[in-house]
Amino acid sequence: MTFDIDTALPILQERFGERIRRNELLSRHCTFGVGGPADIWMKVEKRQDLIDLVTLCSKHRWPILFTGNGTNVLYADAGVRGIVAQIALTSYTIEEQTDGTALLQAGAGVSWPSLLNDLAAKGWGGLEFGPGIPGTLGGAVISNAGAHKGELGQVLEWVDVLDARLCEETPIEPEVVRYPHADLALSYRHSRFRAHRRVQFDEDGYPVAAPRRLIEPAEVIMEVGVRLHRDDPQTLKAKISEYKHHRKVTQPPQKSAGSVFKNPPGDFSARLIEMAGIKGLQIGKAQISERHANFIVNLGGAQAADVAALIREAHNRVLEQFGVNLELEVELRGEWKVAPLS
Incomplete structure (x- = not known):
């Protein structure tokens, strides 16, 4: 999937104006605080703009990734090729x-x-x-x-x-x-x-x-x-107020994407990860939270690769020790290794 940013940029700017940004760091647009640049990044605030954008991408064969507030996503350190558009329909x-x-x-x-x-x-x-x-x-x-x-x-x-x-x-x-x-x-x-x-x-x-x-x-x-x-x-x-307080005392304050794994039937991912002995494990500047083992936190300056390595470690340890194949709740976006089409 190829994308010529120099060809796409003037066409997009003509339609969407100053909302178009080039080489925008995705670490600014996700709660993990990691991720490399998007070739082009923009915010979509109107339904018709969304329709027009998809129509343009279909016509020119431009790859586009739509996202929200980036609360459940891990962007690759190499970023995302093509266009990343944040859905900002807020009425x-x-x-x-x-x-x-x-x-x-x-x-x-x-x-x-x-x-x-x-x-x-x-x-x-x-x-x-x-x-x-x-x-x-x-x-x-x-x-x-x-x-x-x-x-x-x-x-x-x-x-x-x-x-x-x-x-x-x-x-x-x-x-x-x-x-x-x-x-x-x-x-x-x-x-x-x-x-x-x-x-x-x-x-x-x-x-x-x-x-x-x-x-x-x-x-x-x-x-x-x-x-x-x-x-x-x-x-x-x-x-x-009660639920906010519960979150404050049970979840880590550092940057994260919330729960990393779905809870398996009849159990909790956090319990299994803690029982596997890796609560608090750190790779680079990323860490399996000491407060909640199903959170991976950015201690400041983490790379997406650090987070992915911790995901691997938690998944492997739980699978080896308990035979439970944890399912990832966080989504991977960008220039990662990609699974073959089924």
């Missing part, structure tokens, strides 16, 4: 229904923690379990994010996506499709949008990035519909 509305509930219609770039303050003040419950989920609502759909016995799938009604799957083969304009709840294949830390993003491990135990498409992902989440219910504002604020 939302609350439509009260006759049955005492409300429908929240929110852009995929809306920050979950920021949204909660507004909902609580207005007495709308449904998402209060997630103040410790640092990402966007769009990113939360992909992994069916959850905490404190709640998950997004419990209140999610529909998702609007920009379907660019046919653009891979033919330079055409993508279409907007709405998936109802029943078509989202939601389960523990999984949705229909996760199926093609799973990271594998090679014979030596190193994480291997999923194959990259021309337009990645091929179904770009644009907007979500969430069912809310009436609740007492003070009760909601108290719950949010």
Whole structure:
């Protein structure tokens, strides 16, 4: 997959102006604080801009990677070739229904923690379990994010996506499709949008990035519909405060991408990693957190390769000692070793 930055740059600048940045370090755009440059980086703030961008990439065969706030991603030290576009659709509305509930219609770039303050003040419950989920609502759909016995799938009604799957083969304009709840294949830390993003491990135990498409992902989440219910504002604020405190005392303060591995059935990844004897293990400036073993933290100046090496060590040790094949929750993006197409 080739990309000529000098050809693409003036075309993109003509359409999107000063939003286009060249050789932007991705370490500035992810919570791990690691990652090399994107050839071109931009922020997409309007639905029509998103449609136009995908159409341009399909026409010119430019590789593009769409991302959110970078809370669940490990960018390679070599960066990402082509275009990286952050989904920043941040508007939302609350439509009260006759049955005492409300429908929240929110852009995929809306920050979950920021949204909660507004909902609580207005007495709308449904998402209060997630103040410790640092990402966007769009990113939360992909992994069916959850905490404190709640998950997004419990209140999610529909998702609007920009379907660019046919653009891979033919330079055409993508279409907007709405998936109802029943078509989202939601389960523990999984949705229909996760199926093609799973990271594998090679014979030596190193994480291997999923194959990259021309337009990645091929179904770009644009907007979500969430069912809310009436609740007492003070009760909601108290719950949010309690959950924030829990996060503060149980999770490390350093830069990280949250939980590295999914919990296996009937157990906890953190417990297995700690029992394997590698809690606190450090490679370079990355460390398996001393506070929570399912977090890898950046102690300052870490490289993506350091994080990947710790992922390998944790995965291998748990597999060897307990026979449990931990599944990676963090996604690898950029110039990594890539798994063969299946």
